[in-house]
Amino acid sequence: MTKNNKAVGLAIALLLILTTVGFAQTQNDPQKQRPRTTNDNKKPVNGDRLEPDDNTTHPADVPDEAVANRKEQMSEEEAAINPYYNNFFKAYRLGPEDVISIEVFGQDRYTRKGITVPPSGRISLQLIPGGVFVNGKTPEEVARIIEKQYDEYLNDPQVTVTLEKAGSYRYSIVGDVLQPGVRLMSRRMTVTEAIAEAGGVLTTGDRSKVTVLRRKADGNMDPIVVNVSAIYKGKATDTFYLSPGDQVL
Numbered sequence: 001m002t003k004n005n006k007a008v009g010l011a012i013a014l015l016l017i018l019t020t021v022g023f024a025q026t027q028n029d030p031q032k033q034r035p036r037t038t039n040d041n042k043k044p045v046n047g048d049r050l051e052p053d054d055n056t057t058h059p060a061d062v063p064d065e066a067v068a069n070r071k072e073q074m075s076e077e078e079a080a081i082n083p084y085y086n087n088f089f090k091a092y093r094l095g096p097e098d099v100i101s102i103e104v105f106g107q108d109r110y111t112r113k114g115i116t117v118p119p120s121g122r123i124s125l126q127l128i129p130g131g132v133f134v135n136g137k138t139p140e141e142v143a144r145i146i147e148k149q150y151d152e153y154l155n156d157p158q159v160t161v162t163l164e165k166a167g168s169y170r171y172s173i174v175g176d177v178l179q180p181g182v183r184l185m186s187r188r189m190t191v192t193e194a195i196a197e198a199g200g201v202l203t204t205g206d207r208s209k210v211t212v213l214r215r216k217a218d219g220n221m222d223p224i225v226v227n228v229s230a231i232y233k234g235k236a237t238d239t240f241y242l243s244p245g246d247q248v249l
Helices: 001-028 064-090 141-148 189-196 228-232
Strands: 097-104 112-115 122-125 126-132 159-165 170-173 181-184 210-216 221-226
Touching: 097 141, 097 181, 141 159, 170 189, 189 210, 189 228
Parallel strands: none
Antiparallel strands: 097 112, 097 159, 122 126, 170 181, 210 221
């Protein structure tokens, strides 16, 4: 091999070495910024949290009719459930052991929380000599009474009375049930629910002759027969609700 050929060979080898080293440095350089892929459909980011997904579309395999029926069913359930509980407390008449709170808007000094109604039914309040008799009255009626009394001392008083805990509504259940006794009625309750809370009817009991004794205005007890057996079999509707003081036999 001539000297010229050797020189050309060395030059080519040196060029290959420099090219390889440069490529390796480019790949291993941590400071080297690499191209970023972008997605125009990606939602904007606010700090470290993603914006909520506002997509309300339903899966493609669910028919529109099924979605509409489901929404209608949910609306019917809400319409049925809300009055079930709200009406009970709206019409609730206060008695001993109930716990209420009285709020006077803009007047914290006259606001009281967690007042337990005493057996006398009369609660003590500032500015009202002798207090307020609340037994047998709804929270709304008590609020209007307090407003009328406070109107002599405060400018346009706005009073809200809230039932915090129901403690005066009670019923009794006796006879062939697992756990007879007197129970608290903290919500609207049917006869079948009362029986269930008492552990159910024993084998010695007759589910077709459950009797509810309800006191009338003249003081006498009015017997009402409820065929619980027919309700369990789906032959009658479970729509007989208990009243405070009822006795389930």
